[in-house]
Amino acid sequence: MAQKVSFTIVLASDPKHPFRTLSVPEDAPFTAVVKYVAEEFKVTAETSAITTNSGVGINLQQTAGNVFLKHGSDLQLIPRDRVGGY
Numbered sequence: 052m053a054q055k056v057s058f059t060i061v062l063a064s065d066p067k068h069p070f071r072t073l074s075v076p077e078d079a080p081f082t083a084v085v086k087y088v089a090e091e092f093k094v095t096a097e098t099s100a101i102t103t104n105s106g107v108g109i110n111l112q113q114t115a116g117n118v119f120l121k122h123g124s125d126l127q128l129i130p131r132d133r134v135g136g137y
Contacts, residue, residue, distance in 0.1 A: 053078055056119040060101070062092045063127040077116030084115055088128055098131035 053076040061070045071091050075084055081101075089096035101109045103122050118126075 054116075056115050056124070058084065058115075058119070058124050058126055060088045060126045060128050062094070063102075063129045064094075075115045077114060077119065079115045081109070081113055081115050081118050082111045084118075085111055085128070092128060094128070094130040100129045100131070102127050102129060 055074045056077045057072060057074045059070055059072045061068050069092070071088055073084070073087070085099065085101055086096040089099050101111065103109065104125050104127060107122065109118060109122055109126070
C-alpha cells in the first residue's frame with residue numbers, strides 16, 4: 052500500500068483565505084492534485100499556479116511525494132488572473 056502525503060492548499064486570491072486539506076498517495080502526479088483543488092475552488096486548473104507560502108513557484112510535473120519533500124504541506128493556489136498581479 053502506497054504511503055500518503057497531506058497538503059493544505061489556500062486560495063490566495065480570496066481575502067477570506069479558504070483552504071482545502073487533502074491526503075493523496077505520494078506517487079500521485081501533482082497535476083492531479085492541482086486539478087482537484089482547482090475544481091473545489093471553482094477556478095481553472097490549467098491557468099493556475101501553485102506556490103509555497105513564501106512565494107516559490109512549484110513545477111507541477113512531479114509526484115506529490117516530491118513536492119511534499121521539497122516544499123512541505125502548506126501551499127497556495129493562485130488563479131491566473133492573480134498571477135503577477137499587484
